[in-house]
Amino acid sequence: MPIIEIKSLSKVFTKDFSNKKIEALKSLTIDISEGEVFGFLGPNGAGKSTAIKLMLNLIRPTSGTLLIDGKPVFQKSVRRLIGYLPENPFFYDHLSAKELLWFGGRTCNMSDALIEQRTTSLLKSLDLFDAMKRPLRSYSKGMVQRAGLALALIHDPKILILDEPMSGLDPMGRKKVFDLILRLKKEGKTVFFSSHILHDIERLCDRAAILINGSLVRLIDVQKDLPSGKTLEEVFFEEVERSGGLRE
Amino acid sequence: MKGILSLASITFKEGIRNRALFGIFIMALLAFALTMIMTSLFMRDIVRVAASLSLTTISFSGLLMIIFIGTSLLAKDIDKRTIYMVISRPLSRAEYCVGKFLGLSYLIGVSIAFLGIISSIPVIISGIGYDNPLAIFNWNVYFIAILFIAMKLLLIASVIIFWSAITSSSFISLILTIAVYIVGSTNEVVRGFLDQKMEGMNITPLMAGVIKFAYYVFPNLSAFDLKLQAANGIPVSAEYFVWTSVYGLVYISIMVSAAALAMTRREFP
Numbered sequence: 001m002p003i004i005e006i007k008s009l010s011k012v013f014t015k016d017f018s019n020k021k022i023e024a025l026k027s028l029t030i031d032i033s034e035g036e037v038f039g040f041l042g043p044n045g046a047g048k049s050t051a052i053k054l055m056l057n058l059i060r061p062t063s064g065t066l067l068i069d070g071k072p073v074f075q076k077s078v079r080r081l082i083g084y085l086p087e088n089p090f091f092y093d094h095l096s097a098k099e100l101l102w103f104g105g106r107t108c109n110m111s112d113a114l115i116e117q118r119t120t121s122l123l124k125s126l127d128l129f130d131a132m133k134r135p136l137r138s139y140s141k142g143m144v145q146r147a148g149l150a151l152a153l154i155h156d157p158k159i160l161i162l163d164e165p166m167s168g169l170d171p172m173g174r175k176k177v178f179d180l181i182l183r184l185k186k187e188g189k190t191v192f193f194s195s196h197i198l199h200d201i202e203r204l205c206d207r208a209a210i211l212i213n214g215s216l217v218r219l220i221d222v223q224k225d226l227p228s229g230k231t232l233e234e235v236f237f238e239e240v241e242r243s244g245g246l247r248e
Numbered sequence: 249m250k251g252i253l254s255l256a257s258i259t260f261k262e263g264i265r266n267r268a269l270f271g272i273f274i275m276a277l278l279a280f281a282l283t284m285i286m287t288s289l290f291m292r293d294i295v296r297v298a299a300s301l302s303l304t305t306i307s308f309s310g311l312l313m314i315i316f317i318g319t320s321l322l323a324k325d326i327d328k329r330t331i332y333m334v335i336s337r338p339l340s341r342a343e344y345c346v347g348k349f350l351g352l353s354y355l356i357g358v359s360i361a362f363l364g365i366i367s368s369i370p371v372i373i374s375g376i377g378y379d380n381p382l383a384i385f386n387w388n389v390y391f392i393a394i395l396f397i398a399m400k401l402l403l404i405a406s407v408i409i410f411w412s413a414i415t416s417s418s419f420i421s422l423i424l425t426i427a428v429y430i431v432g433s434t435n436e437v438v439r440g441f442l443d444q445k446m447e448g449m450n451i452t453p454l455m456a457g458v459i460k461f462a463y464y465v466f467p468n469l470s471a472f473d474l475k476l477q478a479a480n481g482i483p484v485s486a487e488y489f490v491w492t493s494v495y496g497l498v499y500i501s502i503m504v505s506a507a508a509l510a511m512t513r514r515e516f517p
Contacts, residue, residue: 013517050517053516053517056332056335056336057335058332058335058336058515058516059515059516059517060515076338076339076340077338079336079337079338079339080338084332084336086329086332086333086336088329089332089333090328090329090330090332090333091330092258092262092330093262094261094262094265094266095258095261099258099261100258102254103254103255103257103258104337106250106251106253106254107250107251107254107255107339108337108338109250135265148333151333
């Protein structure tokens with residue numbers, strides 16, 4: 001049984017005053033197996049973040065179904081299985097990374113001792129240990145991103161949903177996140193992540209989906225299906241051109 | 249329950265470390281010092297004046313705190329998308345509202361307790377050198393008045409939660425909360441004018457209906473104002489204490505429940 005089942009998922013946003021409808025996601029169907037690293041590709045406005053927000057029940061589908069571990073995503077117990085990193089995470093300014101992770105652990109019913117142990121190991125592996133008592137507002141963008149990753153991982157979730165985890169990171173920061181995803185893959189976690197950095201997706205993912213204007217245009221087994229001599233980047237540009245570019 | 253309490257805890261920490269709170273505390277301490285100076289200008293009723301000014305300081309500082317820090321703790325969660333971090337955890341939207349309210353309540357409780365204890369200093373000091381200065385003063389009533397200020401602030405906090413749940417801008421939440429505060433502080437007086445039917449007053453049935461509607465829908469904040477009783481040592485009846493507390497708690501429950509309902513239906517694109 002797939003750990004993430006997305007069937008005919010659509011989302012239409014209605015603008016407040018003009019009543020104009022925007023179809024952000026059109027009948028998306030994807031199954032993701034346990035232990036798979038799945039990349040979500042697409043230009044800005046393609047519907048990647050919309051799909052991710054639907055998985056987290058931050059927004060609700062207009063039609064279609066979305067099951068995680070066989071349960072509908074509106075059940076709060078589902079979110080115990082998920083670690084989520086939003087695109088450009090914002091945290092409380094005056095909290096420290098240690099307090100942030102304490103909050104994350106407590107919401108998942110973890111004991112204080114286990115939270116302490118996980119916090120130490122995560123912050124050490126993400127190079128935040130020395131800054132763990134500093135307020136988050138004093139962190140650089142890369143540090144905030146890594147603190148967000150630590151929060152996503154504190155409860156040792158089965159599934160990681162990462163929205164642009166490499167965005168805004170310097171090369172060292174990117175390498176850290178890259179290595180972390182590799183390590184999670186080895187641990188058998190399911191990782192679903194969106195990124196604009198196609199080279200990273202090519203190296204990390206088992207499969208990738210290309211989304212353009214809210215529609216799934218291609219599902220690729222990255223390790224087997226890439227046409228010989230072509231990179232994922234070339235395939236991606238071909239698909240964008242074939243689908244007639246981007247809508248406004 | 250662990251989730252709600254942990255959210256309440258981080259809400260409290262975020263609020264107590266806010267620099268605006270230190271500014272408000274410093275302003276309150278200066279006002280208490282000013283109270284001691286001002287009462288030295290009076291020849292009689294010194295303690296009464298000191299108590300009244302001290303309670304006014306607590307009430308005003310609490311109001312600033314709840315309006316500015318309360319709004320930043322709640323509405324900005326939605327404005328800045330900090331809410332993603334919270335509701336992507338195994339917490340329901342209703343638990344989010346309750347956790348935020350509890351955190352804000354804890355902040356109000358600690359701040360008002362601190363200001364309340366400090367406020368007793370000008371009351372004691374201003375009476376020094378006078379014969380039996382606390383003769384008509386009743387500390388029980390004074391501390392009940394402080395408790396009611398805290399309850400009024402909790403009620404305003406629940407109003408902030410409600411507006412934050414249904415609007416998408418912290419500025420709109422702030423404006424609407426201030427509007428509720430103004431109407432809530434004056435609706436009893438306006439209703440009093442309506443009931444007295446004074447000569448020369450020409451109130452149309454529509455206006456009377458609007459006033460009655462506002463009286464029942466908006467919180468009656470003047471019920472929590474016991475400055476007069478505290479300054480004059482007039483005891484507060486047990487009945488008044490209980491029914492006003494019940495009124496406050498019921499209003500708060502309605503506001504937080506309505507906020508939870510609105511949050512549950514809301515999307516965060």
